[in-house]
Amino acid sequence: MGVEVVVEGLSKSFGKQAIWRDVSLTLPAGEVSVMLGPSGTGKSVFLKSLVGLLKPERGRIVINGTDLVRCSESRLYEIRKMFGVLFQDGALFGSMNLFDNVAFPLREHTRKTEAEVRRIVLEKMEMVGLVGAERKLPGEISGGMRKRAGLARALVLDPEIILCDEPDSGLDPVRTAYLSQLLIDLNAQIDATILIVTHNITVARTVPDNLGMLFRRELVMFGPREVLLTSDEPVVAQFLNGRRLGPIGMSEEKDQATMAAELAHREAGHADGAPDEDVRGVVPQLEPTPGLPPRGAVRRRKDRVMSIVHTLPADAQQGIVASLTPEEQERYGVLAANAGGPALTPSPVPRVARLPETGRHSRGGGDA
Amino acid sequence: MTAPGASFPGAGALAEAGKLFALAADVARSTFRRPFQFREFVQQSWFIVSVTILPTALVSIPFGAVIALQLGSLTRQIGAQSFTGAASVLAIIQQASPIVTALLIAGAGGSAICADLGSRTIREEIDAMKVLGVSPVQRLVVPRVLAAMLVSVLLNGMVSVVGVMGGYFFNVILQDGTPGAYLASFSALAQLPDLWISEFKALIFGLIAGVVAAYRGLNPSGGPKGVGDAVNQAVVITFLLLFFVNFVLTTIYLQVVPAKGS
Numbered sequence: 001m002g003v004e005v006v007v008e009g010l011s012k013s014f015g016k017q018a019i020w021r022d023v024s025l026t027l028p029a030g031e032v033s034v035m036l037g038p039s040g041t042g043k044s045v046f047l048k049s050l051v052g053l054l055k056p057e058r059g060r061i062v063i064n065g066t067d068l069v070r071c072s073e074s075r076l077y078e079i080r081k082m083f084g085v086l087f088q089d090g091a092l093f094g095s096m097n098l099f100d101n102v103a104f105p106l107r108e109h110t111r112k113t114e115a116e117v118r119r120i121v122l123e124k125m126e127m128v129g130l131v132g133a134e135r136k137l138p139g140e141i142s143g144g145m146r147k148r149a150g151l152a153r154a155l156v157l158d159p160e161i162i163l164c165d166e167p168d169s170g171l172d173p174v175r176t177a178y179l180s181q182l183l184i185d186l187n188a189q190i191d192a193t194i195l196i197v198t199h200n201i202t203v204a205r206t207v208p209d210n211l212g213m214l215f216r217r218e219l220v221m222f223g224p225r226e227v228l229l230t231s232d233e234p235v236v237a238q239f240l241n242g243r244r245l246g247p248i249g250m251s252e253e254k255d256q257a258t259m260a261a262e263l264a265h266r267e268a269g270h271a272d273g274a275p276d277e278d279v280r281g282v283v284p285q286l287e288p289t290p291g292l293p294p295r296g297a298v299r300r301r302k303d304r305v306m307s308i309v310h311t312l313p314a315d316a317q318q319g320i321v322a323s324l325t326p327e328e329q330e331r332y333g334v335l336a337a338n339a340g341g342p343a344l345t346p347s348p349v350p351r352v353a354r355l356p357e358t359g360r361h362s363r364g365g366g367d368a
Numbered sequence: 369m370t371a372p373g374a375s376f377p378g379a380g381a382l383a384e385a386g387k388l389f390a391l392a393a394d395v396a397r398s399t400f401r402r403p404f405q406f407r408e409f410v411q412q413s414w415f416i417v418s419v420t421i422l423p424t425a426l427v428s429i430p431f432g433a434v435i436a437l438q439l440g441s442l443t444r445q446i447g448a449q450s451f452t453g454a455a456s457v458l459a460i461i462q463q464a465s466p467i468v469t470a471l472l473i474a475g476a477g478g479s480a481i482c483a484d485l486g487s488r489t490i491r492e493e494i495d496a497m498k499v500l501g502v503s504p505v506q507r508l509v510v511p512r513v514l515a516a517m518l519v520s521v522l523l524n525g526m527v528s529v530v531g532v533m534g535g536y537f538f539n540v541i542l543q544d545g546t547p548g549a550y551l552a553s554f555s556a557l558a559q560l561p562d563l564w565i566s567e568f569k570a571l572i573f574g575l576i577a578g579v580v581a582a583y584r585g586l587n588p589s590g591g592p593k594g595v596g597d598a599v600n601q602a603v604v605i606t607f608l609l610l611f612f613v614n615f616v617l618t619t620i621y622l623q624v625v626p627a628k629g630s
Contacts, residue, residue, distance in 0.1 A: 001559065013377060048495070050499075051499050053495050053498060053499070077498075077501050077502075077526055078501070080449070080498065080499055080500070080501045081501040083499055085496070085499045087492045087495065089491065089492065091491060091492035091493055091495065091496035092493075092496075093493055093497075094487075094488070094491065094493065095495075103504075104500065105500045108501070108502050150496075153496075153500075169572070225529075304499065
């Protein structure tokens with residue numbers, strides 16, 4: 001099973017320019033998390049800090065009891081063997097063909113025979129749909145193929161933590177959907193902790209168990225997906241809906257004047273292309289391909305989330321409870337807890353009682 | 369990542385120098401870490417030889433000739449023609465040859481190393497390698513630096529021979545020097561340590577060229593243009609360091625090793 005990654009009070013700056021400050025979050029073991037954020041908010045920097053490629057000035061990143069910010073270089077190389085990282089452009093070795101690229105970690109770190117290496121490499125290549133392209137050089141294939149080959153290389157040592165830097169950038173929506181499915185299937189098969197950094201809303205809404213957002217040099221929020229998907233935070237609402245109206249501007253922040261002007265345009269009937277519907281709300285999560293084992297993370301997360309559900313905002317609570325099957329609601333004693341739990345806001349109670357009848361979100365899979 | 373207390377002028381340069389030495393120390397340490405990348409070492413040596421051998425030979429002939437001609441006319445003015453051989457051969461072996469070798473190693477080999485590592489860095493290959501748990505210093509930099517050192521030493525031998533032969537040719541054929549005097553004065557003044565210091569210099573210059581090229585290649589200032597700038601800087605920095613180190617080594621040598629016959 002994957003391992004937990006605990007980040008505490010992490011701050012990073014380049015010279016005088018702070019990238020983000022005081023980021024604290026926990027990537028729960030074996031769960032899929034997504035970090036959202038507008039371009040240029042340091043998402044990639046965050047990801048590189050997690051593997052120790054960049055050293056944050058303050059804070060801790062603890063994996064298996066080792067603080068990556070302060071451990072020795074040799075220890076860092078040991079810890080890194082637990083990671084599989086998919087870089088933005090695949091980061092394949094330009095002088096090797098795809099087969100050698102994918103085989104590289106095996107040849108470096110294991111004593112497997114060439115026949116075994118071949119078997120494992122071909123298996124991973126098939127997983128990402130690259131059979132037949134083994135002899136091609138990275139320069140000869142498309143960006144999407146490079147990305148998939150990069151993923152195959154990241155997976156070849158059966159990592160416990162998988163980090164993906166914008167797996168969707170440069171991919172069409174269909175391939176992005178396939179890649180999302182692949183990541184969920186992987187999580188079902190090897191139970192690795194996965195962190196995806198992206199600004200793709202579809203990925204953010206359907207893939208993760210946990211969702212976070214970086215903006216304005218800090219972590220806006222991080223928690224169970226329902227919390228962010230139902231959030232009233234203006235930044236989150238604007239980002240999820242991909243609108244111009246809101247605090248995010250072309251260059252990171254927007255001043256009051258621009259915001260007022262945009263609002264005035266909209267009042268005057270300027271069609272800014274943003275759809276009127278609000279895509280916020282909890283949508284069904286992507287499930288593993290039928291035939292694969294169920295994701296262990298789903299059940300673990302449900303237990304974890306239900307134990308803290310009373311601390312979450314009302315909309316998130318509603319979304320979480322609505323996604324439970326009637327049996328699960330009974331198992332977690334949601335209704336009973338609502339009646340007696342003093343920490344709960346009173347509003348969800350009647351809605352929760354109503355939801356099983358409407359059956360809007362309850363599905364056979366009982367996914368959270 | 370600038371140093372936290374970098375406020376006084378020149379702090380940036382000091383920090384850069386520190387990082388350069390840190391890389392050199394890292395290279396030294398990684399050299400003895402198994403497994404040694406023998407294949408990469410051979411490939412890199414071959415590559416550096418292939419780009420440097422012809423230019424070096426072509427440069428060393430006129431270089432030897434210029435020294436021989438200059439010394440030839442000078443010694444004739446002061447009536448010491450018999451020492452032309454010794455002076456020109458010593459000048460070629462001790463000074464000209466290591467410098468010519470190093471300039472070409474830095475200019476042809478170092479710039480290629482720097483460009484190669486630089487483009488790998490901006491394509492995130494280096495990061496990917498680190499993340500895959502493989503040290504790029506051990507895997508890529510050590511074989512390159514050792515190759516630069518080996519080729520530098522070997523080329524230095526070749527440059528010495530070609531330079532001395534060029535000098536002999538110009539002195540004896542064009543300036544009507546006496547072959548016997550040329551060779552006799554040579555063996556009267558030159559000694560074996562002169563050859564050692566020459567090779568030692570070549571070794572050190574190869575090290576400098578390799579480490580500086582690798583350092584600039586691993587730290588380009590962002591984007592493809594940064595790689596171009598890094599290559600440029602690598603060559604310039606190497607040249608500056610070469611002449612300074614040459615000055616230091618020559619001073620020490622002249623102090624430590626007594627001249628023959630004195």
